[in-house]
Each structure stands twice: as C-alpha cells, then as structure tokens.
Amino acid sequence: MPAEIPQATYRLQLNASFGFEDAAKLVPYLKSLGITHLYASPFLTARKGSTHGYDIVDHTQLNPEFGGKAGFETLSDALAGADMGLILDFVPNHMGVGYSDNAWWLDVLEWGPKSPYAASFDIDWETLPYRKGGGLLIPILGRPYGEVLEQGEIVLRYDAEQGSFSAWYFDHRLPIRPTRYDDIIRTLVSAADADETPTGRRLLEVASRYNDPSAPGWDEAPELKRALAAVEGGANVLTNGMHAYNSDTPAARSLLHRLLERQHYRVAHWRVAISEVNYRRFFNINDLAGIRVEHPETFGRVHRLVFDLIKDGLLHGLRLDHIDGLSDPVQYCRRLRKLVRTPQRRAYLVVEKILAENEPMPRLPGVAGTTGYDALNLISRVLLDSSGLAELDRTWMSVAPDAPAFPEILRQAKIRVLDFMLASEFTVLSRLLARIAAGHFPSRDYTSDRLRAAFQLYIVHFPRYRTYISGGKVSAEDRQIICNAIEAARAEWFGPDAGIFDFLRDALTLDLVAPGRIGYSKARVSRFAGKVQQLTGPVMAKAMEDTAFYRYHRLLALNEVGNEPELPGLDLPEFHQRMANRAISQPHSMVATATHDTKRGEDARMRILALAELAPDWSEAVHRWMGINERLTQGGLRRTPSRAHEYMLYQALVGSWPFEGPLGDFPERMQAYAIKAAREGKQETSWGNPNQAYEEGLTRFIERILDPAESARFIEDFGDFVRRPALLGALNGLSQTVLKATLPGLPDFYQGTELWDLSLVDPDNRRPVDFAKRGGLVDRLGTDSDWTSLSEQWPDGSIKLALIRRLLQLRAEFPNVFVNGRYEPIDVSGPHREHVIAYARIGRRNVVVVAVGRHFSRFTEGGRHWPKGEEWEVALNLDRFNSLEDAIRREPFRSGSTSAVKPFGTMPLAVLRGTLRR
Numbered sequence: 001m002p003a004e005i006p007q008a009t010y011r012l013q014l015n016a017s018f019g020f021e022d023a024a025k026l027v028p029y030l031k032s033l034g035i036t037h038l039y040a041s042p043f044l045t046a047r048k049g050s051t052h053g054y055d056i057v058d059h060t061q062l063n064p065e066f067g068g069k070a071g072f073e074t075l076s077d078a079l080a081g082a083d084m085g086l087i088l089d090f091v092p093n094h095m096g097v098g099y100s101d102n103a104w105w106l107d108v109l110e111w112g113p114k115s116p117y118a119a120s121f122d123i124d125w126e127t128l129p130y131r132k133g134g135g136l137l138i139p140i141l142g143r144p145y146g147e148v149l150e151q152g153e154i155v156l157r158y159d160a161e162q163g164s165f166s167a168w169y170f171d172h173r174l175p176i177r178p179t180r181y182d183d184i185i186r187t188l189v190s191a192a193d194a195d196e197t198p199t200g201r202r203l204l205e206v207a208s209r210y211n212d213p214s215a216p217g218w219d220e221a222p223e224l225k226r227a228l229a230a231v232e233g234g235a236n237v238l239t240n241g242m243h244a245y246n247s248d249t250p251a252a253r254s255l256l257h258r259l260l261e262r263q264h265y266r267v268a269h270w271r272v273a274i275s276e277v278n279y280r281r282f283f284n285i286n287d288l289a290g291i292r293v294e295h296p297e298t299f300g301r302v303h304r305l306v307f308d309l310i311k312d313g314l315l316h317g318l319r320l321d322h323i324d325g326l327s328d329p330v331q332y333c334r335r336l337r338k339l340v341r342t343p344q345r346r347a348y349l350v351v352e353k354i355l356a357e358n359e360p361m362p363r364l365p366g367v368a369g370t371t372g373y374d375a376l377n378l379i380s381r382v383l384l385d386s387s388g389l390a391e392l393d394r395t396w397m398s399v400a401p402d403a404p405a406f407p408e409i410l411r412q413a414k415i416r417v418l419d420f421m422l423a424s425e426f427t428v429l430s431r432l433l434a435r436i437a438a439g440h441f442p443s444r445d446y447t448s449d450r451l452r453a454a455f456q457l458y459i460v461h462f463p464r465y466r467t468y469i470s471g472g473k474v475s476a477e478d479r480q481i482i483c484n485a486i487e488a489a490r491a492e493w494f495g496p497d498a499g500i501f502d503f504l505r506d507a508l509t510l511d512l513v514a515p516g517r518i519g520y521s522k523a524r525v526s527r528f529a530g531k532v533q534q535l536t537g538p539v540m541a542k543a544m545e546d547t548a549f550y551r552y553h554r555l556l557a558l559n560e561v562g563n564e565p566e567l568p569g570l571d572l573p574e575f576h577q578r579m580a581n582r583a584i585s586q587p588h589s590m591v592a593t594a595t596h597d598t599k600r601g602e603d604a605r606m607r608i609l610a611l612a613e614l615a616p617d618w619s620e621a622v623h624r625w626m627g628i629n630e631r632l633t634q635g636g637l638r639r640t641p642s643r644a645h646e647y648m649l650y651q652a653l654v655g656s657w658p659f660e661g662p663l664g665d666f667p668e669r670m671q672a673y674a675i676k677a678a679r680e681g682k683q684e685t686s687w688g689n690p691n692q693a694y695e696e697g698l699t700r701f702i703e704r705i706l707d708p709a710e711s712a713r714f715i716e717d718f719g720d721f722v723r724r725p726a727l728l729g730a731l732n733g734l735s736q737t738v739l740k741a742t743l744p745g746l747p748d749f750y751q752g753t754e755l756w757d758l759s760l761v762d763p764d765n766r767r768p769v770d771f772a773k774r775g776g777l778v779d780r781l782g783t784d785s786d787w788t789s790l791s792e793q794w795p796d797g798s799i800k801l802a803l804i805r806r807l808l809q810l811r812a813e814f815p816n817v818f819v820n821g822r823y824e825p826i827d828v829s830g831p832h833r834e835h836v837i838a839y840a841r842i843g844r845r846n847v848v849v850v851a852v853g854r855h856f857s858r859f860t861e862g863g864r865h866w867p868k869g870e871e872w873e874v875a876l877n878l879d880r881f882n883s884l885e886d887a888i889r890r891e892p893f894r895s896g897s898t899s900a901v902k903p904f905g906t907m908p909l910a911v912l913r914g915t916l917r918r
Helices: 020-033 068-081 103-114 145-150 178-191 198-210 221-229 234-240 250-261 270-276 296-311 329-339 373-383 386-399 406-421 423-438 448-461 476-490 500-508 522-545 572-585 602-632 643-656 666-681 692-705 712-742 771-781 787-792 798-813 815-819
Strands: 009-012 037-040 044-046 056-062 085-090 094-096 136-141 154-159 164-169 172-175 265-269 285-290 317-320 348-351 590-592 746-750 822-825 836-842 846-853 881-886 909-916
Touching (some): 020 037, 037 317, 056 068, 056 296, 085 296, 103 136, 103 172, 145 250, 145 265, 154 234, 164 178, 164 250, 178 221, 178 234, 198 221, 198 234, 250 265, 270 423, 296 329, 329 348, 373 572, 373 590, 373 712, 386 602, 406 423, 406 448, 406 522, 423 448, 423 522, 448 476, 476 500, 500 522, 590 712, 602 643, 602 692, 602 712, 643 666, 643 692, 643 712, 666 692, 712 798, 712 836, 712 846, 746 798, 771 798, 787 798, 798 815, 798 909, 815 836, 815 846, 846 881
Parallel strands (some): 009 037, 009 746, 037 085, 085 317, 136 265
Antiparallel strands (some): 044 056, 154 164, 164 172, 846 909, 881 909
16 A cells, blocks of 8 residues: 655646556556656546646546546556555636536526526626626627627527527537527427427427426426427427527527527627626636535535545545635635545645745645645755846846836736736626625725725735635734735825725725624625635736746746745755755645646756856857847837847747757747747737737747758857756756755656756647656666766766656655655855755654755856866765765765765765764
C-alpha cells in the first residue's frame, strides 16, 4: 500500500490521445525514477475533446475518452502492482456548460428555478433586465441575437425518442420548458394540416395534458414526454409542421422569437456577457459555470465517485482546483476531511492556492498545503542575482520609457478587468450592495453609482486573492486586510460622502449585522460579503497573471504564477528562515517548479533568470538586435511589434532556444506564444477584440527574424549569445532540482521535465512527451551514473534525469528525514560563501546535508565553461555530523576536517548523508 504522505509525485496530462492505459504503461518508468504517486489531471467526464479536463460535465463518471471504467481498472492494477498511489486533480468549483452534454445545466434551462439542480449553480435569477420574472442569460451566440434569428441559425427541433422539444444553435441545445408544449404541439399540428387526422387528434389530446394548470411539474414531465413519444406517426406530423417556426418568413421568425422569450433563459451574443451575465463563471469563461458546492445535495453529487474510489483504495489523494472560487473553503475542507478518511488511512489533500508575499497559508482543515507555487517562487528568488536588477530596470525603461512601475500596471489591469472581463460579476454585487444600502435609513442616500465607484476602489486596493470569512466569523488578520484596503481606497476618494467607506467596511466584515445592530438584512449582507471573496480572487488572477505579467517585461523569469515580479531576490538568511518555518507549518506541502499553469518551462525560467548575471552584456545585445531587426518591423500608426513586445520576445527566445540543430517547429511555437502574450496584455490586441493587422505583423516579424535566409546575421549573433544563459540556466536548473527534492515539502514533477524543460506557456507545455526517449536514457544510465561524463554532455539533459533519480532514491532511503525532518542552515565560510545555499535536513538520527551553487557567472567565465569545483573558495562547517557519505556518487566523502569541508567537485552541488554526532 502506498504511503499516506507521498515522497514524490509526477503530473500527467490525460486526454483522448493519452488515456488510462497509456498512463498504465508508464508506471514502471515512473517507479524507476522514484515516483511514489501518480498525480493525474482531471479524469472525470469532461466535454468531448477537452485537452485539459477542467470542463467537467459529469462528476459521477470516469471520462470515456480516457478508457472509462475498464481503462481505469488497468491503471489501478498497474499502480497497485508497483505500490504507487494515485492523486486526482479534482474540480469542485465549476462545470462545463452550454452545448448538450451537461444534464444538470440542461435541466436548469428547461425548468428554471424549479429544477432540483438550480441550487447547484450560482445564478441570480432576478437580475436579468427587461424580463418579467427574471431568467438566465445564455451568451452563446456568435453574432447579435437579431442577426442570428433572421439568418435561421436557431431552429426548433423535436426529439422523437425523448418526446421533447429543444431549440438548437449549432451544437448548443436549449430545452423548451414543458409548459409551452401545448402551444407548440397545436401550432405544429395545424401547420401540418393534421388537425383532423387520427395522429393529429392523438397529439392534441397529449397537448391538452400539458395545458393542465397543475401540470406538468418536474416529476410528471417524464411520463408526459413518454406519452408524446409513443404517439404513432407523431414525429412525422410534428416534423412536417416545423416550418411554422423554422421557415424563412417574418411570421416564423416572430413565432420562434416569442417562444424563446417565454423560456427560463435568454440567448444572447457572447459579448453581452461582458456586462449582463447573471451566473457565476470560472473567471470570465462563459462555458464554465460556478457550482455551489456548499449546497449539501450538490456536495454529495459532486463527490460521490471520488469518495467511492477513496473508500475502495483506488484513489489516495486530491488536488483541489481553484479553492479560492468556493464560497467557504474552510467549511468545504472541513466537510471533505470527514469524507476522505477511512478506518485505515486518510487521503492526501492539497489545494491550488496562490499566496501573496508574507501571506500565511489559510487554516484549511485536513489540507497538507499548496500545490507549490509559493516554493517555486522562493527558489527562483534565492537563485536570482539581485545585483543585476538595476541594470535590467534601465534596459527595460530604455525600451519602454512610458511604462509605469509594476504596482501601477497592476492597478490599471484590475480596473480593466472590472470594467470588461468580470464586469457582470461586479455589477451583480454592486446592485446587491446598493440594495443593502437602500434597506436602512443611515445608508439610504448612498447612490448606486457612488457605491459602485467606492466598491471598485476597494477591490483595486485589495492586496490578496481573498479573505476567509467562515461561519459568520472574521479573523483578526482578515479584518485588518479589509480595513487596510478600505483606508487605501478612502485616500483616493473625492466628494462629501466619504462615510460610504465605513458602510462598505461594515458590510465586508459583517459588522452591519453584528449582535446589537438592526435594520439590515443578515441574509443579504452575508451573501454580499461571501460573494466578494469569490470575486477578488478572479480579479487578482486575471489582472496579475493574465494581464500585468504580459505588460511588464523587466525580467520574465519573475513573471510567474504566485510571484510579484517587482520583488527582489532573497538573501540567504531570509531564505533559510522561510524554509525553517515551512518545515514546521507546511512539511507536506508540494514543491513544484513547473505545472500546467506556469508561464514557461522550469529550465526556460532558469535561463532567463541568468540574464540578471549578464545584465550589461544583455542590454548591449538587445539594442544591437533591435537595430538589426528594425528593417523587419512595420511602421505606420503603430509599430509592429511594439518595442516592449520585441523586448519580451528576445527574452522568450533566450528561454526556449533549442540547444542545437535546426529550429524545426520552433518558429511556429514562438508565433503562437507571441499572439497569446499580446492578447493577454490587452494593449495592442486582445482576446475579446483581436487586432488582426497587429497580430499578422507580429507573426510575420517572428517568421522573418527566424528565417536563416533573411536573418542569418541575427540568428548567428543570437545563437552565440544564448550559449551563455543556456549554460547558466542549466546550472541554475540543477540547483533548482536539488532544492525541489530536498527542501521541506514533497517534490512534484510535471510531465517531461526530467529532461531540460524549455517549453512556453500552455498549450505549448501540454505537447506530447517522448517517454520512450526518457525510458531509454534511464536504461543506459544503469545503476551508477558517470557524473563526469554526464557533466560533459550536459546539453542532452541526461544529467538532470540522473540527478532526479538519485535524489528520489535518497528520499526513499530516508523517508522520515524528508517527510518530517527539521531544516537547519549550514554555516558557510570563505570569500564565495554568498554563492552557496547549504542546509541540513535532520531526522531523529539521520541527516542529509545539501549544498548547491548560485550566481554562477564568475565561476564559468561569464557562462562559457562548466565550473570547476576547486575554484569555489568556500567551506562548510559539518562538525555536528558523523559518517558522511556522498549521496550522489554513493561513496565515502573525504574532504579533510569536518569544520572546513570543500563541498564541490565535478558538479557545483553536493548532497551528503550521515548521522548526528551524539
């Protein structure tokens, strides 16, 4: 049986081309690496053809495209045979909606608030404007509604097998509410001239049953539909009469329009969602609807299958996707904790959680920690040479002199997100706030416009993803965060109604409905405060990760999920303190260096990070390349690419430039990356309003600068330069690998990253992985690796794979050291002590000592040659330890006195194992 706490996880991206049986075939390879738990992308039933699996349409079934139950059994048997566990990336926050594959959503469209599934979705039924009784906005149309209707793109159809009517817009099914069937059937029978035929009379008889004021209800409808389907010849009559709704005549269009207007939904152009959508979405994605997992019945339905898998010992852990999207993550985790425990063990739980600088991990019951973005960025910052940042600042400002500082970029991005991408969600909450204010005399004069403006300022100044108000209780820390944001917003306010911020603060902290205060609706205030928590996270994510990161290009390596790119590097004492705290507070949290969501591959990041060590040479090279390539840009009203984008592209090229050989499909990959990056930045172009001319110019620019026939000079010059950050990045990458495998927490490896990972942002990082190549390398490495040879052939990446395998073997040999061991810094002396990160992981008796290099430029002749160990003037004080062995080479470690040990040899890293001195 696999260990309850994993020693190492390996993330696999499943899809229709790589399913359960393909994953099962990899189990021997993963076992040989030292992986203890396979960490799978979502494998419950998602939308057909999904490349990521987050658009779940049925939580109760295994994805048939991956092999369904039979395929899953094959994978389970393979994992059990290797004594490996399985962790599922689980999606409790949202479902895929639209189209015709989500039974819950279709039921809600058909029955509206009366559907038993209506409570499962976060819908504000009463907020749809210009519609008596409210309804649900469905923004699925590619063109304005009137045009779509006139062109006959919405058609009414009859399902003869089900006995039901639906309007269809291409692949989108829009069920018709059964209370309208009477009118529809009568209209169709008349249009088919079948009123007096036996079949027509039988259809009209069934229709009359739909006209009963007490029917059809949700329970009665299936029987009536079966009766309709059972009418012999009925389908022919109804089909023959469909021209009444679907013919190209004004009367038919009007009839279909009136029918659609009497549904529980309103179909609309997708752009209407910018301001009017009234269901909570996953960020701003219209076909991903938020679900109310806090609703007990919904919670049960969503988790039924995973609970069975855990109970049966087939699933051993959950990675909880987008935990901040839930109404009450604390309550959810408390509920989940009870249900993932069996008499024998409990499932391992981690959450996808982005922590701001100095933000503690929220107290989520039963949760071991995060998926590792916090560790990723601490590793990057300790490897960063901060002394180069000033030069990089100057270079960035010389390229983009009008670019504001990052805090202002983030502020502008938040306003953009609130005005456009999440305007609907913001509008719903602004209206609720205005309704609360109007409900009691002290706040009745606060106008809706002023409340909206104050609320926007608050969100703009809110510094984290969310607060964690739970059960009506506000922690002292959350209260302080709210109050600080309120005061920052108040400082920008103009006008005589500054008291509006006191009202807003009291609503957010629930003080408006605290004991002793009367006049306000507790239900509305609680709903407002809770839903604000679900909004601030998406606003921060879309503004920071998907906008500001693509506008601020000082050093792209720091523009990473969970990081704040204006922060400096970490000095060694601060890093050691954070790791010591982590060993106490989050010993079982994940340590990731690449995920499906990171902005670039882990070794591409390390290459770009090395530019801080080459800052003057980088600045000179960039300006030289801009001069060389100026002839390839397009002028006119807007330079294409903009100088800021061109600067970004050179960094991206550094990170992903192939080690050797022809460029192959690299230009096409760079073009796709450049378009995505430009759209995310939302300046020259965007997803919502693509600028075709700019995008074509950007694509053409990349094509030309990477064409040897047109840009031989640039390609040669760039290739000469990139050899230096490639070497420094590889050395950084080895240090990163050792840190990931030995710091407090458990290492998580994203698929394929056991070799150099130079991928770009998704979907580039979801390309198929050559596992046959990796398996062959493991076979050739054998039991003991030749580290000198591996160092000489470092560009092929086999040194990284060998290092990972050896480090994971070490974790298996000393599980308690790494799972629960202490973290203590090691004293480093000598002129180069700031270039070495050294620490010990200490168990009851055993110890593992780690030392890795950083800031390698001075030891590599500016990134031109592999470093030599004897050039490092450093020594480690290891007096506390006995019987030290080189854990990498698996041989006795001899380096003179333990009070002055020189750590490095062939590689600028050392991992020693031994015991504590008594």
